[in-house]
Amino acid sequence: SANPTLLYPHSSSTRATRDLSGVWKFRADPDGVGEKQGWMKGIGEHRAIPVPCSWNEIFDDLRNYTGGAWYQCDFEVDSCWKGRRLHLRFGSVAYRAKVWLNGELLGEHVGAHLPFAFDVTSHVRHDAENVLVLFVENELRLDRVPAVPDTTRVSLHTHHFPQTTYDFFPYAGIHRPVWLFTTPDVHVHDVTVKTDIDGKAGVVSVAIRASQGWSGNASVRLSGQGRNMEAKARIADGEGIATLRVPDARLWSTDDPHLYKLTVVLQDGDVRDEYSIRIGIREVRVDGEKLLVNGKPVYLRGFGKHEDFALNGRGLNVPSIIRDFELLRWLGANSFRTSHYPYSEEAMMLADEYGLLVIDETSAVSLVFMDGPVIQEARQRQLQQDIATLVARDKNHPCVIMWSVANEPLLKPFHTVDPTPQGAVAVGTKFFAPLFDLFRKLDPTRPVTLVSVQGGPSEWMALGDVICTNSYSGWYGISGRLDDAAKAVEQEALGLRQRHPGKPIIFSEFGADAMAGMHSQPADMWTEEYQAEMVAMYIETLARHPFVIGTHPWAFADFRTSQSIMRIGAMNLKGAFTRDRKPKLVAHRLRQMWKGK
Ligand code: GCB
Numbered sequence: 046s047a048n049p050t051l052l053y054p055h056s057s058s059t060r061a062t063r064d065l066s067g068v069w070k071f072r073a074d075p076d077g078v079g080e081k082q083g084w085m086k087g088i089g090e091h092r093a094i095p096v097p098c099s100w101n102e103i104f105d106d107l108r109n110y111t112g113g114a115w116y117q118c119d120f121e122v123d124s125c126w127k128g129r130r131l132h133l134r135f136g137s138v139a140y141r142a143k144v145w146l147n148g149e150l151l152g153e154h155v156g157a158h159l160p161f162a163f164d165v166t167s168h169v170r171h172d173a174e175n176v177l178v179l180f181v182e183n184e185l186r187l188d189r190v191p192a193v194p195d196t197t198r199v200s201l202h203t204h205h206f207p208q209t210t211y212d213f214f215p216y217a218g219i220h221r222p223v224w225l226f227t228t229p230d231v232h233v234h235d236v237t238v239k240t241d242i243d244g245k246a247g248v249v250s251v252a253i254r255a256s257q258g259w260s261g262n263a264s265v266r267l268s269g270q271g272r273n274m275e276a277k278a279r280i281a282d283g284e285g286i287a288t289l290r291v292p293d294a295r296l297w298s299t300d301d302p303h304l305y306k307l308t309v310v311l312q313d314g315d316v317r318d319e320y321s322i323r324i325g326i327r328e329v330r331v332d333g334e335k336l337l338v339n340g341k342p343v344y345l346r347g348f349g350k351h352e353d354f355a356l357n358g359r360g361l362n363v364p365s366i367i368r369d370f371e372l373l374r375w376l377g378a379n380s381f382r383t384s385h386y387p388y389s390e391e392a393m394m395l396a397d398e399y400g401l402l403v404i405d406e407t408s409a410v411s412l413v414f415m416d417g418p419v420i421q422e423a424r425q426r427q428l429q430q431d432i433a434t435l436v437a438r439d440k441n442h443p444c445v446i447m448w449s450v451a452n453e454p455l456l457k458p459f460h461t462v463d464p465t466p467q468g469a470v471a472v473g474t475k476f477f478a479p480l481f482d483l484f485r486k487l488d489p490t491r492p493v494t495l496v497s498v499q500g501g502p503s504e505w506m507a508l509g510d511v512i513c514t515n516s517y518s519g520w521y522g523i524s525g526r527l528d529d530a531a532k533a534v535e536q537e538a539l540g541l542r543q544r545h546p547g548k549p550i551i552f553s554e555f556g557a558d559a560m561a562g563m564h565s566q567p568a569d570m571w572t573e574e575y576q577a578e579m580v581a582m583y584i585e586t587l588a589r590h591p592f593v594i595g596t597h598p599w600a601f602a603d604f605r606t607s608q609s610i611m612r613i614g615a616m617n618l619k620g621a622f623t624r625d626r627k628p629k630l631v632a633h634r635l636r637q638m639w640k641g642k
Contacts, residue, residue, distance in 0.1 A: 049162040054226040062226040070117040085145040088115040099216035099358025113182040129227040134162035136221025143180040158386040183217030188423035205609030210411040214605040216359035233320040240326045247294030247326035258283040261313040269305035297325025297443040302400030325443025334592040345595025347380035353604040377639030385410035396444035403444045409451035414469040436487040453498040515554035554599035558618040573630035
């Protein structure tokens with residue numbers, strides 16, 4: 046059907062799941078001949094590829110390849126799945142995917158970091174092997190999000206390869222798990238949970254959507270704290286709401302990230318469908334200069350991160366997610382930002398469990414406003430679709446405390462000699478305002494921000510409920526002089542405060558590259574000492590200002606970038622940890638500041 050359920054495929058008494066991750070067949074198609082030669086029926090000559098994974102980390106000849114490639118997976122279906130509704134779901138594929146099952150086109154999806162699904166009930170063969178084929182391409186184009194520059198005109202810091210406007214490697218491939226799963230014919234299509242606090246009680250409202258405009262009864266069960274509660278709902282034309290009041294609720298917080306199990310059951314006499322998720326009862330609010338979680342002001346200690354690891358590239362790596370969250374805990378951090386794109390659903394579920402506060406960002410990184418209206422409209426359309434999917438995907442996670450519309454949109458790229466186009470500020474404001482509106486319409490419960498950069502237009506930041514800025518005094522500017530940089534940071538904080546009075550401010554990035562093992566006294570740039578001193582300088586300077594409610598050093602760990610004279614070994618080395626998660630001096634310094642150790 047045109048509108049398949051996007052709910053994460055959890056199994057239940059009425060649902061079975063099968064992860065198709067593993068070794069698939071793979072074939073690059075640099076000349077674009079696959080479709081003409083009928084590869085959708087079977088790709089023929091091939092090599093093995095792991096799924097999920099980025100192809101760039103696996104094959105030498107495809108290291109920098111952003112063209113098209115084909116994937117194939119052959120599978121048979123358990124005979125007891127006959128008669129059930131079957132769904133095929135991709136956690137994410139970068140960037141555009143076209144999908145065929147047994148030679149029939151299921152559809153196409155555009156956008157690198159969000160899930161998409163197909164109802165494959167009428168396509169799956171129960172008496173023979175099934176052939177699933179994908180065409181995937183990751184062309185770096187001006188009208189995509191993130192966009193890449195017009196290479197004749199623009200560069201990030203300097204020339205680099207592959208050429209991007211952003212500072213991370215343009216990985217490609219099937220990056221997250223591929224699920225085959227069953228539901229009953231009538232099933233839970235969507236669940237939207239909102240939680241409020243009323244005195245000591247938690248109020249949980251659950252909006253249910255059933256497939257096919259179904260009408261009948263539903264019950265919602267909540268279990269946790271050794272208690273079971275239940276509420277009923279009437280589903281009419283596919284929609285209904287149940288509300289539960291939880292006396293003496295155990296609230297979700299960073300100190301005690303308690304999760305309840307919430308189960309939605311559709312029934313008319315018999316149980317039609319049963320679907321469970323884990324939820325947290327908590328409330329997030331911006332109140333003047335404060336960000337309140339459960340009515341208490343929070344200070345964000347944490348990082349901007351990446352989904353990036355040796356061999357996996359941007360492919361899902363569960364051990365690294367859990368290891369990273371363990372290291373965040375070791376440091377005494379309480380938060381991170383999903384810079385610069387939505388992270389995996391597996392990461393979001395684990396963040397719920399670890400009690401981490403997450404700023405959930407779209408993939409709008411480094412958009413520049415030099416390009417004409419046709420390009421702007423294409424990006425706007427892509428972002429509207431991405432935001433709708435992102436909110437649908439992440440709305441029930443207690444860890445998500447804020448949405449980020451974009452990271453570092455710019456009037457023009459940093460090192461461009463072209464003048465700033467006339468009216469670019471207004472063009473940007475017109476571009477971002479509807480995206481803020483969309484987030485707020487789809488989710489009125491969370492603040493929305495835009496992550497700006499030193500000197501970025503205040504008009505764009507002002508659209509946000511919270512002011513976030515990235516700042517690089519002592520690195521890209523005032524290089525090598527931390528005393529002067531400290532004065533600049535102080536001025537920057539005061540300037541922001543003046544331009545955005547009454548709003549909380551987060552320094553969402555600051556940092557220095559440090560090559561692990563490089564040392565000096567006194568501290569010189571690129572050494573572990575310089576990085577540690579700079580990060581401490583920012584945190585200590587900003588701690589004097591109560592309107593600054595968070596400091597996120599950039600970045601959690603070193604990560605892969607394109608090749609250039611700015612990036613040693615094609616790596617951004619601003620990590621507090623190396624790419625293989627060994628602590629640099631700054632990590633120990635952060636631990637002292639954040640944990641008093
Ligand atoms: C930034 C970007 C981030 C870069 C960082 C840097 O402002 O948001 O993606 O990696 O600077 O190290 O240059």
